[in-house]
Amino acid sequence: MEVTSCKDCGRIFNYIGGVRLCVDCRAKLEDKFTEVKRYIEEHKNATVNQVSEELEVSVKQINQWIREERLAFSEDSSIFFQCDKCGTNIRTGRFCDQCKAEMTRNLGGLYKRDTPTRQKDRRDPAKMRFLDM
Numbered sequence: 001m002e003v004t005s006c007k008d009c010g011r012i013f014n015y016i017g018g019v020r021l022c023v024d025c026r027a028k029l030e031d032k033f034t035e036v037k038r039y040i041e042e043h044k045n046a047t048v049n050q051v052s053e054e055l056e057v058s059v060k061q062i063n064q065w066i067r068e069e070r071l072a073f074s075e076d077s078s079i080f081f082q083c084d085k086c087g088t089n090i091r092t093g094r095f096c097d098q099c100k101a102e103m104t105r106n107l108g109g110l111y112k113r114d115t116p117t118r119q120k121d122r123r124d125p126a127k128m129r130f131l132d133m
């Protein structure tokens with residue numbers, strides 16, 4: 001087992017993977033998450049900066065939760081984020097619904113679409129799809 005110091009409080013602990021936080025700080029972070037989530041539900045127009053100041057959570061941490069899709073702002077909130085792909089306004093995650101749908105389609109549809117022009121490995125569609133990805 002690896003021994004490391006906690007990113008937050010600096011205490012030495014047995015590192016088991018994931019975020020470099022000791023058990024206590026992990027628990028604290030989860031509590032914070034619940035707090036932030038509740039705050040956003042109650043203050044639909046709160047900005048990230050406001051949440052950060054009110055609850056003493058870093059903007060970086062809030063953004064991370066959003067990108068992990070753990071945190072989402074409501075439909076009538078004035079907060080937006082940009083889709084990583086097309087830059088359109090979104091409220092959670094990294095991509096807008098359209099880009100997400102497109103990416104799923106591209107992944108699933110490659111084999112079908114390419115079939116007429118491809119001759120190689122025709123007998124092994126599973127392998128071919130793997131290569132295409």
Ligand SMILES: [Zn+2]
Binds near residue numbers: 011025
């Ligand atoms: Zn700690």
Ligand SMILES: [Zn+2]
Binds near residue numbers: 085096097098099
């Ligand atoms: Zn997009």
